[in-house]
Amino acid sequence: MRREVTLRDVAELAGVSSRTVSNVVNGYANVTERTRIRVQRAVDELGYRPNVLARNLAQGRSGQIALVVPYLDTPYFSELLQSVIRAARKSGYNVLIDQTDGDAEHERGFIAHGSRRLLFDGVIFSPLGLDQQALADRDPALPLVILGERTSDGTFDHIGIDDVAASRQATDHLLDLGRQRVAAIGDQPYATGEAAQRRTRGFREAHHARGLPVREDLIISTPRFNRPDGAQAMAHLLDREDPPDAVFCYSDLVALGAIHTIVSRGLRVPEDVAVIGYDDIEDGRFSNPPVTTISPDKEMIATTAVERLLLRISSATPPPGLELRAPHRLIVRESTIGRG
Amino acid sequence: MRREVTLRDVAELAGVSSRTVSNVVNGYANVTERTRIRVQRAVDELGYRPNVLARNLAQGRSGQIALVVPYLDTPYFSELLQSVIRAARKSGYNVLIDQTDGDAEHERGFIAHGSRRLLFDGVIFSPLGLDQQALADRDPALPLVILGERTSDGTFDHIGIDDVAASRQATDHLLDLGRQRVAAIGDQPYATGEAAQRRTRGFREAHHARGLPVREDLIISTPRFNRPDGAQAMAHLLDREDPPDAVFCYSDLVALGAIHTIVSRGLRVPEDVAVIGYDDIEDGRFSNPPVTTISPDKEMIATTAVERLLLRISSATPPPGLELRAPHRLIVRESTIGRG
DNA sequence: CTACTGTTTTGCAGCGCTGCAAAACACAGC
DNA sequence: GCTGTGTTTTGCAGCGCTGCAAAACAGTAG
Numbered sequence: 236m237r238r239e240v241t242l243r244d245v246a247e248l249a250g251v252s253s254r255t256v257s258n259v260v261n262g263y264a265n266v267t268e269r270t271r272i273r274v275q276r277a278v279d280e281l282g283y284r285p286n287v288l289a290r291n292l293a294q295g296r297s298g299q300i301a302l303v304v305p306y307l308d309t310p311y312f313s314e315l316l317q318s319v320i321r322a323a324r325k326s327g328y329n330v331l332i333d334q335t336d337g338d339a340e341h342e343r344g345f346i347a348h349g350s351r352r353l354l355f356d357g358v359i360f361s362p363l364g365l366d367q368q369a370l371a372d373r374d375p376a377l378p379l380v381i382l383g384e385r386t387s388d389g390t391f392d393h394i395g396i397d398d399v400a401a402s403r404q405a406t407d408h409l410l411d412l413g414r415q416r417v418a419a420i421g422d423q424p425y426a427t428g429e430a431a432q433r434r435t436r437g438f439r440e441a442h443h444a445r446g447l448p449v450r451e452d453l454i455i456s457t458p459r460f461n462r463p464d465g466a467q468a469m470a471h472l473l474d475r476e477d478p479p480d481a482v483f484c485y486s487d488l489v490a491l492g493a494i495h496t497i498v499s500r501g502l503r504v505p506e507d508v509a510v511i512g513y514d515d516i517e518d519g520r521f522s523n524p525p526v527t528t529i530s531p532d533k534e535m536i537a538t539t540a541v542e543r544l545l546l547r548i549s550s551a552t553p554p555p556g557l558e559l560r561a562p563h564r565l566i567v568r569e570s571t572i573g574r575g
Numbered sequence: 576m577r578r579e580v581t582l583r584d585v586a587e588l589a590g591v592s593s594r595t596v597s598n599v600v601n602g603y604a605n606v607t608e609r610t611r612i613r614v615q616r617a618v619d620e621l622g623y624r625p626n627v628l629a630r631n632l633a634q635g636r637s638g639q640i641a642l643v644v645p646y647l648d649t650p651y652f653s654e655l656l657q658s659v660i661r662a663a664r665k666s667g668y669n670v671l672i673d674q675t676d677g678d679a680e681h682e683r684g685f686i687a688h689g690s691r692r693l694l695f696d697g698v699i700f701s702p703l704g705l706d707q708q709a710l711a712d713r714d715p716a717l718p719l720v721i722l723g724e725r726t727s728d729g730t731f732d733h734i735g736i737d738d739v740a741a742s743r744q745a746t747d748h749l750l751d752l753g754r755q756r757v758a759a760i761g762d763q764p765y766a767t768g769e770a771a772q773r774r775t776r777g778f779r780e781a782h783h784a785r786g787l788p789v790r791e792d793l794i795i796s797t798p799r800f801n802r803p804d805g806a807q808a809m810a811h812l813l814d815r816e817d818p819p820d821a822v823f824c825y826s827d828l829v830a831l832g833a834i835h836t837i838v839s840r841g842l843r844v845p846e847d848v849a850v851i852g853y854d855d856i857e858d859g860r861f862s863n864p865p866v867t868t869i870s871p872d873k874e875m876i877a878t879t880a881v882e883r884l885l886l887r888i889s890s891a892t893p894p895p896g897l898e899l900r901a902p903h904r905l906i907v908r909e910s911t912i913g914r915g
Numbered sequence: 916c917t918a919c920t921g922t923t924t925t926g927c928a929g930c931g932c933t934g935c936a937a938a939a940c941a942c943a944g945c
Numbered sequence: 946g947c948t949g950t951g952t953t954t955t956g957c958a959g960c961g962c963t964g965c966a967a968a969a970c971a972g973t974a975g
Contacts, residue, residue: 241931252955257933265953287694288632289931292960297628307660308857313653320647320674329694331669334660354627354669462861495861517648521802521835523863581961592925597963605923629961632930 240283249277260285299329300544301355303345305337305363309461309488310516311533312361315382318537319359326545331355337459339364339427346373357544364427378547380540383430389556392543396531396563398430402437403444404565405483405511405529410441412571414481414509417442418453420468420493421460421485431456434485434513453479460485465492473500480508481571487512487519490526494570509571524569531563580623589617600625639669640884641695643685645677645703649801649828650856651873652701655722658877659699666885671695677799679704679767686713697884704767718887720880723770729896732883736871736903738770742777743784744905745823745851745869750781752911754821754849757782758793760808760833761800761825771796774825774853793819800825805832813840820848821911827852827859830866834910849911864909871903 242260246253251270258266259274260283266274277283291297302319304312320330331354335341342365346358357378370388373379379391387393409417419438423431435454442449455471457464465484469492472479484490490512497508504510504524512519515530539559546554582600586593591610598606599614600623606614617623631637642659644652660670671694675681682705686698697718710728713719719731727733749757759778763771775794782789795811797804805824809832812819824830830852837848844850844864852859855870879899886894 239931243931253931254933254956255954258954261933267953270953286632286931288628288637289960290933292626292628292632292962293931293933295960307657308650308654310648310650310653313650314648316672317647317674320672329671332656332660332672334657462857466861491858491861495863495865498863517802518831518858521806521831523835523838525835579961583961593961594926594963595924598924601963607923610923626961629930630963632932633961633963635930 239286240281241286242283245274245277245281245283248281249274296356296548297354298327299331299355300541300548301331301333301345301358303333303335303342303358304361305335307332307334310518311486311488311514314516315361315533315537318534319541322538322541326541328356328541328545335363337363339366339369343369343372346370346377346379357548359540359544366426378544378553380544380547382536382540386429387556387558390553392540392547392557392559394536394540394543394559394561395430396529396536396561398433399437399440401513401529401531401563401565402434402483403441404437405513406438406441407444408527408565408567408571409481409483409509409511410445410447412481412509416450416453416477416479417481417483418450418455418472418479419483419485420455420457420465420472420489422454422456423458424456431485434483438483457485457489461488462492462495465489466496467492469493469496473497473502478508481505482508482510484510484512487514487516487526487528489513490528490570491518491522494522494524494526505569505571505573511571515566520568524573527568527571528566529563530566532561536561579626580621581626582623585614585617585621585623588621589614636696636888637694638667639671639695640881640888641671641673641685641698643673643675643682643698644701645675646801647672647674650858651826651828651854654856655701655873655877658874659881662878662881666881668696668881668885675703677703679706679709683709683712686710686717686719697888699880699884706766718884718893720884720887722876722880726769727896727898730893732880732887732897732899734876734880734883734899734901735770736869736876736901738773739777739780741853741869741871741903741905742774742823743781744777745853746778746781748867748905748907748911749821749823749849749851750785750787752821752849756790756793756817756819757821757823758790758795758812758819759823759825760795760797760805760812760829762794762796763798764796771825774823778823797825797829801828802832802835805829806836807832809833809836813837813842818848821845822848822850824850824852827854827856827866827868829853830868830910831858831862834862834864834866845909845911845913851911855906860908864913867908867911868906869903870906872901876901 242253242256246256251274256274259271300323302316307313323330342362359380361382381391381393383395419435421431422435439449455468457468465488482493484493490510494504494510497504502508512526512528515528519526519528582593582596586596591614595610596614599611640663642656647653663670682702699720701722721731721733723735759775761771762775779789795808797808805828822833824833830850834844834850837844842848852866852868855868859866859868
């Protein structure tokens with residue numbers, strides 16, 4: 236295996252110091268056109284490509300950011316991942332992926348042990364089982380941006396949509412259609428379920444605003460936001476004497492699972508039960524019927540997250556932790572209004 | 576920002592040389608129990624964690640492998656990604672993701688410019704637009720494992736299921752059900768469509784084996800294997816005077832798109848048109864109706880790919896390029912046989 | 916006590932790059 | 946020609962680790 240071309244090799248060929256080659260390669264100012272050209276020619280001739288590792292070691296940074304998500308096969312996260320990678324690449328950063336499987340211990344270790352010594356310069360984190368305590372215990376030197384769940388305590392940035400408002404809007408949509416018994420699937424009434432609880436709050440507010448009672452027995456909690464959980468919860472609801480005629484699902488996957496159950500019992504969506512989801516994943520656009528949903532601006536969430544993280548990384552004194560709101564909108568499809 | 580603890584700090588505290596600390600940390604042989612314990616204590620006390628970057632620079636490797644896929648939001652790839660990450664982590668490797676968007680130029684650059692100088696030690700590649708030429712032009716020093724599309728020329732490993740056999744099996748299933756006019760969606764009759772063409776071959780073989788004519792006009796090609804393409808192709812087919820009563824789709828996404836179209840025209844699956852997919856993604860299990868599919872053993876594909884790649888990386892002389900077959904099976908669901 | 920063998924520990928160079936500060940150069944003004 | 950100012954180039958140390966080979970040590974045999 237032949238040795239790779241180094242800065243020094245180029246320097247020798249161009250007849251300058253290796254430091255000058257470095258200056259040219261990195262586009263630093265104060266290099267005369269003449270030397271620049273000479274060096275460039277040498278670079279091209281030898282096919283020099285900088286050794287990223289050495290550069291990073293010398294600079295004390297890794298040029299990589301980590302994206303930590305609970306599940307990669309969840310469309311919402313893979314769509315987000317895609318945008319994060321693009322945004323990071325634009326700034327010359329690579330993205331390392333870590334999947335936690337929602338394991339709280341794993342999540343904790345990740346932010347506590349910090350940057351694993353230069354494997355990454357910062358983390359974009361979408362936690363699931365992380366409580367406030369774990370966040371407080373974290374490595375304070377690690378630049379951190381959090382998506383979704385927890386709100387910022389001022390030492391990191393948090394980006395998400397306004398869950399309460401969005402959920403209220405979703406519920407309003409169902410009530411506007413004249414539905415009488417609106418259920419909710421996805422509540423998580425425990426410490427790590429902040430985001431879910433915000434959705435439940437929106438669900439309640441929508442009822443209160445029109446003076447309607449909230450049927451507490453129609454609020455079903457689920458451990459995860461996936462299809463099987465949605466399917467099971469829906470089965471539960473349909474077994475009631477007085478089954479719902481509409482469901483607000485806390486994710487599109489839950490909605491797809493719910494629809495699966497409804498249809499397999501010979502009922503119709505939306506005639507018998509109207510279904511609304513959350514996340515606007517591609518699956519929901521092509522399912523049968525297509526799913527009405529709350530669509531968060533994922534592209535904006537991703538780019539903002541990367542932007543804030545890079546800012547954090549490059550700042551000498553950490554900037555204040557911001558609480559950022561990404562826009563969302565209601566997308567109405569057949570699962571609530573039928574064949575238009 | 577305070578300096579991180581280094582090997583030397585530990586060495587000083589333990590009263591040994593830094594090299595000895597390195598030996599302990601890396602579990603090298605020939606360290607007496609006494610020193611091992613002493614060093615370990617110092618490591619724990621200072622909370623030392625090795626600097627991965629420095630280690631890699633010294634060792635001339637990066638400890639990272641790259642996974643290059645066309646699209647990350649395609650469930651098949653995100654499910655695969657998940658398994659690859661797990662397998663790599665088990666061996667202490669990190670995974671860098673790259674999404675090519677199926678852009679041939681991007682794909683070419685990736686394997687031609689090689690390891691981008693130590694950013695990664697090897698690549699698991701699922702190409703889309705890569706022709707044999709590009710493969711030949713690649714950096715020969717870069718350990719490479721290819722998934723799916725192209726067959727091995729002996730300089731890299733290739734892993735995939737037996738597409739011809741699987742496709743034949745899928746088509747057989749439709750014919751066994753007594754379907755008369757079986758269509759195929761997903762052919763790609765051009766240089767970069769090897770995998771698609773193998774599926775078409777299986778489709779043909781199934782017909783030939785029973786002496787049935789292949790209706791060439793029912794073989795529709797699509798640029799991608801996604802929902803929109805499937806939906807559009809199906810619309811095309813249904814516009815025929817003599818529409819098909821069964822479709823073999825070259826991916827589950829295509830199948831889901833096709834079902835979407837069929838249903839939105841008021842037809843029923845499988846009564847009017849039976850649909851079979853390929854890949855066995857989760858969406859297909861919960862769709863309405865659930866999709867019959869060819870299920871490749873993804874876990875095995877991922878672990879084998881990682882295993883072979885790491886072997887390649889650690890070998891002084893490159894091992895011969897293997898052509899590996901992962902098992903697959905037909906999973907029958909409602910989209911072909913209806914409600915049991 | 917010396918020589919020899921095998922084990923454990925050490926010292927140093929170097930991976931390829933950049934930060935820093937000094938050196939060299941260029942040019943203007945006196 | 947000399948001084949001063951600003952620009953361009955250089956040299957060296959060092960990022961934190963490991964490879965290598967030598968040094969120190971231990972144990973055994975003669």
